[in-house]
Amino acid sequence: MPTKPESSVKATACLALADGTVFYGHGFGATGETVAELVFNTAMTGYQEIMTDPSYAGQVVTFTFPHVGNVGVNPEDDETGEPVAAGMVVKWDPSEPSNWRATEDLAAWLAKRGRIGIGGIDTRRLTREIRQQGAPHVALAHDPEGKFDIAALVAKARAWSGLVGLDLAKDVTCAQSYRWDETRWAWPEGYGKRTGDGFRVVAIDYGAKRNILRCLASVGCDVTVLPATATAEEVLAHEPEGVFLSNGPGDPAATGDYAVPMIKGVLARDLPLFGICLGHQMLALALGAKTVKMNHGHHGANHPVKDLETGKVEITSMNHGFTVDSQTLPAGVKETHVSLFDGSNCGIRIADRPVFSVQYHPEASPGPQDSFYLFERFAEAMRARRAD
Numbered sequence: 290m291p292t293k294p295e296s297s298v299k300a301t302a303c304l305a306l307a308d309g310t311v312f313y314g315h316g317f318g319a320t321g322e323t324v325a326e327l328v329f330n331t332a333m334t335g336y337q338e339i340m341t342d343p344s345y346a347g348q349v350v351t352f353t354f355p356h357v358g359n360v361g362v363n364p365e366d367d368e369t370g371e372p373v374a375a376g377m378v379v380k381w382d383p384s385e386p387s388n389w390r391a392t393e394d395l396a397a398w399l400a401k402r403g404r405i406g407i408g409g410i411d412t413r414r415l416t417r418e419i420r421q422q423g424a425p426h427v428a429l430a431h432d433p434e435g436k437f438d439i440a441a442l443v444a445k446a447r448a449w450s451g452l453v454g455l456d457l458a459k460d461v462t463c464a465q466s467y468r469w470d471e472t473r474w475a476w477p478e479g480y481g482k483r484t485g486d487g488f489r490v491v492a493i494d495y496g497a498k499r500n501i502l503r504c505l506a507s508v509g510c511d512v513t514v515l516p517a518t519a520t521a522e523e524v525l526a527h528e529p530e531g532v533f534l535s536n537g538p539g540d541p542a543a544t545g546d547y548a549v550p551m552i553k554g555v556l557a558r559d560l561p562l563f564g565i566c567l568g569h570q571m572l573a574l575a576l577g578a579k580t581v582k583m584n585h586g587h588h589g590a591n592h593p594v595k596d597l598e599t600g601k602v603e604i605t606s607m608n609h610g611f612t613v614d615s616q617t618l619p620a621g622v623k624e625t626h627v628s629l630f631d632g633s634n635c636g637i638r639i640a641d642r643p644v645f646s647v648q649y650h651p652e653a654s655p656g657p658q659d660s661f662y663l664f665e666r667f668a669e670a671m672r673a674r675r676a677d
């Protein structure tokens with residue numbers, strides 16, 4: 290049922306769910322309309338990184354943490370050039386930013402980039418809806434005049450075909466290959482630059498977050514980034530010592546149409562291979578496993594994951610709505626990590642080969658360094674191969 294605006298301030302934005310539920314609030318950022326899947330993210334920090342994570346293409350993000358926008362935005366924290374999430378839903382309207390790194394406020398930044406925000410929403414109620422009905426299809430509209438055709442918005446949300454079967458990696462990947470040499474941020478220097486001969490690594494960009502590339506550079510990789518549709522021949526032409534498969538948006542099975550043949554071609558060589566999130570799902574598909582859509586997915590920075598080989602628990606950052614069905618993993622492929630929230634698969638590796646991947650984001654540092662060993666493991670595998 291439609292809800293009333295939560296405050297007496299005029300509603301200038303509304304969020305219509307496909308089931309007819311409507312939330313009214315205050316618009317900020319761009320005006321207009323967008324149709325997407327709605328997910329919730331439980332992270333207390335990192336809204337700029339979340340909005341610019343290419344894996345959120347096709348999704349509007351509800352932030353369960355109420356204070357969003359309070360540290361503004363800055364040019365260093367973008368995970369890619371543009372915000373990629375379709376829009377944002379928050380409890381409190383963004384306040385004036387107060388942070389020494391802020392160069393702009395969130396609303397102006399969103400407006401320039403054509404992304405809609407809605408504030409004044411009961412995000413607890415909305416999050417319960419998402420958990421109960423599964424990530425719903427929604428239409429989000431912002432009109433300073435407050436004129437909304439609710440029936441039309443609900444119809445648009447209903448008509449949207451959703452993420453299943455949708456290959457979005459090809460939309461967010463780079464158009465051309467490029468080199469990456471920036472390393473991780475450190476106080477007081479900021480980001481660094483890699484120098485000297487490193488491991489030749491080809492990173493496939495399905496929607497890569499910049500901090501993943503920085504982590505690779507920080508463990509000594511000379512990274513060449515290739516577009517998502519690169520073939521095995523194109524990858525191998527770079528004579529890589531290791532291949533990396535990035536995160537990315539959309540349905541892994543749809544992206545698998547072109548990614549799986551490439552990965553199979555690379556697996557035929559005995560190269561170290563490391564995948565994160567969509568890259569993990571791609572590796573699993575190439576090995577013959579299946580992926581399935583989750584009810585509402587995992588999106589947050591507080592997800593405990595157990596490393597089944599060491600028994601250690603890592604606090605991880607997650608952002609996925611599909612999962613590898615561990616029951617479908619073939620013989621010779623080990624499940625290495627599981628979620629302690631729901632037991633879902635969080636990592637695999639090929640027995641006796643340096644080929645491994647994780648569902649979570651080791652570059653996102655909520656632990657804060659719990660999962661960095663995965664980058665070191667990849668570098669170590671390339672070092673061992675050189676020594677052979």
Ligand SMILES: NC(=O)CC[C@H](N)C(=O)O
Nearest residue numbers: 344536537566567610611
């Ligand atoms: N962060 C990611 O790479 C997400 C992978 C995939 N699009 C999913 O939703 O599961």
